[in-house]
Amino acid sequence: MDAVLSDYLAHLRVERGLSVNTTAAYRRDLARYAAYLTAAGRDSLAHVTEADVDAYLGAVREGEDGGRPLSPSSCARALAAVRGWHRFARAEGLTDVDPSAEVAAPTQVRRLPHALSIDAVARLLAAASGGEEPVALRDRALLELLYSTGGRISEVVGLDVDDVADGDAVRLFGKGGKERVVPVGSYAGDAVSAYLVRARPSLVSAGAARGRSTPALFLNTRGNRLSRQSAWAVLQRAAERAGLAEHVSPHTLRHSFATHLLAGGADVRVVQELLGHASVTTTQIYTMVTPDALREVYAAAHPRAL
Structure with missing residues (x-):
């Protein structure tokens, strides 16, 4: 099974063009599945049953397999990985049937994405700017760009300087290496320009002193590309300084971006394109009416509401 798994992961990376992060997630899910099958006495995918x-x-x-329990959404993701592997094995003639084809994914509770209010986002972004030091300018530019573009954290930290077009648009590379160009608002454009002019050169010099050079837009204090983990830490520090009680993640800014655009009258198809969603169905979750919005409309419209 190890050889078949290696071939499948190579297929995902080379032929389907999945990103390094997505391929790594498949590897983790399928390694757990393979370990379970081995413990159950299955030494070949051909012996696996529904x-x-x-x-x-x-x-x-x-x-029960010794790993951490998975939520329904994580179970659905794990099943998707399992199905992909079995389909690949069947297509390659390694098995006669796909034992995963009829297995149902666990029912998931459909939740509204968590979004910050516009005021909370403004407080968060203001808290990211702690002065004129290079790191402060970088942090403000990073968070402004995350909210302005709705980009995934991996897309934004993966930006190179050449991907920023005159400060009014950025070229993001999403899942599967798909490229999209997203406009950048004036606040984010100004923050990125300030970072490029007054901060990035000093961070670059830190890397040059170690004989390193990188085209990356966002750098750490050693002159290397900023990691996703470090970007998370930047956001957490800003959230704490802003006094935000709710949990804030990079995806929270992405949700806020979409929610605020739709609330402002943007067409769902436009938001789909900006987010890089392959299907509009994924984007339509943001059009679901929130309980707060229901209460506001009820209070304003019903003659006996007040």
Whole structure:
């Protein structure tokens, strides 16, 4: 099974063009699945039955295989990885049937994405700017760009200087290496310009002193590309300084971007394009009416509401 798994991961990376992060997620999910099959006495995918796949989902949902228990959404992701592997094995003639084809994914509760209010976003972005030091200018530019473009954290930290077009648009590379050009608002454009002129050169010099050079837009204090983990830390520090009680992640800014655009009258198809969603169905979750919005409309429209 190890050889088949290696071939499948190479197929995802080379032929389907999946990103390094997505391929790594498939590797983690399928390594757990392969370990479960081995423990169950299955030494080949040809010996796996539908009952095995169903039992695996039950095991990972409860953590009975020794790993952490998975939520329904994580179980659905794990099943998608399992199905992809079995389809690949069948297409390659390694198995006669796909035992995962009829296995149902666990029911997921459809939740509204968590978005910050416009005021909370403004406080967060203001808290990111702590002065004229290079790191402060970088942090403000990073968070302004995340909110202005709705980009995923991996897309924004993966930007090179050449991907920023005159400060009014950026070229983002999403899942599967798909490229899209997203406009940049004036606040983010000004923040990025200030960072490029007054901060990045000093961070570049730190790397040059170590004999390193990089085209990356956002750099750490050693002159290397800023990591996703470091970008997370930047956001957490800003959220704490802003006094935001709710949990804030890079995806929270992405949700806020979409929610605020739709609330401002943007067409859902335009938001789909800006977010880089392959299907408008994914974007339509942002059009769901929130309980607060229901209450506001009810209070304003019903003659006996007040």
